[in-house]
Amino acid sequence: MKALVWTEGRKLELCEMPEPIIVSANDVKVEIHMTGICGTDLAVITGKEEGVAGIIRGHEAVGIVVEVGDNVQQLSIGDRVVIDPNQSCGECYYCNRDNPHLCVGSDGSGMPIAGLNRQGTFARYFVCDKRFIHKLDDGMSWEAAVLIEPLACVLHNFEAARVTSEETVLVLGSGPMGMLCQYVSTHKTRVTVATEVNPYRLSRAQEIADLACSPDQLHASMLEGLTQNGKFDVVIDTVGNQLEMAERWIDRGGRMIAFGINAKYEYTCKPTKMIQNAIQLIGAGEYRYKFEEAIQFAKEHPELQGIVTKKYNLEDCDAAVGELLESSRVTDKGVISPVSQTLKTVFVFE
Template sequence: MIAVTYAQGGKLHLEDIPVPKIQEDEMLVRVQVTSICGTDLRIIKHGHNKLQTGQKIVLGHEFSGIIDAIGKRVRNYQVGQRVAVAPNIGCGHCDQCLEGRANMCPDYSAFGINFDGAHAEFVKVPASAISQGNVMPLADGVSFEEAALNEPLSCVINGIAACRINLGDTVLIFGAGPIGLLHLILAKLRGVGIVIVTDLINSKLDMAKRLGADHVIDPQTCDIKETVLNLTQGKGANVIVTACPVHSVQEQSIELVAPFGRICLFGGLPHERPKISINSNLIHYRNLIVTGVTGGSNYDYRTGLKLLALKKVDLMKVVSASYPLSEGYDAFQAALSGNEMKVIMNPHG
């Protein structure tokens, strides 16, 4: 089968590898749609601390498909079932796992990060993922494309919960990439007052407008602080989301938030330079909450599928390109260019 692989410390390859063999407690999923994530791009550029030097994996953790084969000890699933699979698997024993937050497990493993993922024609689902409920059947009205994109949606569901949005709040989102736009879509669902989105790329700001942003700001032509203060009668935003890995944005967000405001640092900074400089008195005197999230839980994933089944969110709006997996190398080049929103691949089409 064709697969997009990466070896730690090396390069991306499109290659022909054997279809995985499954054990009695595993299943094989025929991948219908697999989506390229910023995490894939980061692994290609910087490697991943869960991989040994030279260790090769099939990338891809945002996917949906059809169950192709199940081991004889697997219960509650059938061959032919349409499914999406949450990618993070916890140890099952630590405090975070017992809270249902396998994405926070110190020992988590994940598709396409430390074992073979879904940028392939078929993907093997390990026993632990089946027993922890990661394999979720799709409602009839949910397409494979939407289901693959449910993974980033589930992470943003986690992020939006951390923002504690109240009715009528002003929300400022830094970054109009797919993650910023998903925050915009979910913030609107939560009954916010106004949403302001800022980005350096105008086409992305246009997309934010089409998705319902009340104001968009290009910081190259417009002062963010002045605009935000003007729009909020000098108070600042109630909620700020940093959906970009930029030091100055994190620093600036502390200056732009209203008393009792919440800041969610969604985009992490590069591991080799994670420090910022802020006036911490602003947090103290304004009673701020500065938080962050990484990934989403299986429950967040299920919530995303529920929103999709109810047609509450339209994820197709964040897809900008679609490739057959046989052109996976080109798909990755497009994603790496930074000009695309979500790039999806079809292994069998």
């Protein structure tokens, strides 16, 4: 089968790969219908993160069950499903302490994650244990369903930061993850403000948040009537390099959430300032038991499907990735040439 593989040449290339087969009585085989390009995939492509050579990338996926192992009772051939790529081992120290999101694998080499260190979903077929396959309602659109995995990440971060209904939230960045944060925030908090440099993405954020503007336009005077003193209870960096700005806007007793992925970014803080102002920096790790909640949220908010704006075949990978990179092309000093008009891009098999 054709698949997009991260190769030894440090490129995402269309390769011929063996079709996966069921090897365990607990296995489920899924024919992928739609699979999203994640920011972590882009981070590998741009060198901000390391990728494992020989691995089929992709981890946000939905499809239809085409085969099940003998021990699989809760799923049937023809079921519409979403895949949980974070496939905790259930055996390591952290899994045994009911922290599967911190799994390091049964051999200590890291949690098995589809599209990261085991074969992923940028291919027509995928096989994994039944524990990581979740059934979907027939009425849910594929576009909303493909957002369930990143939505689980967002819900986990909101829980880890103990965000309440009376709080104010600033979301830095309005890419797909930023947009999901804004949707969740508008339903779980009192005030949601967002920033974005890309004109198209900013216009989309303005449809969701109470206020959305470019980062350099955000001033305390704009927040009168929205926040207590021009600061926020929670600031979420969905870009991956905005913690300095988060610190600028966080209120006393607030929480800054590091959410975006950029291994090359470093942030220097003054511990005394954080101590005296009771500011917390939250790193939530992978999501923990959030798939069912994410499925329910997507079911209740079908408008999420609008985040998916572009669909490509695997053969058009270069065009798909190129357009996404253009949407948020960055230098060390910031974002430049924000011209592309897209949010979430997916590959489809039809």
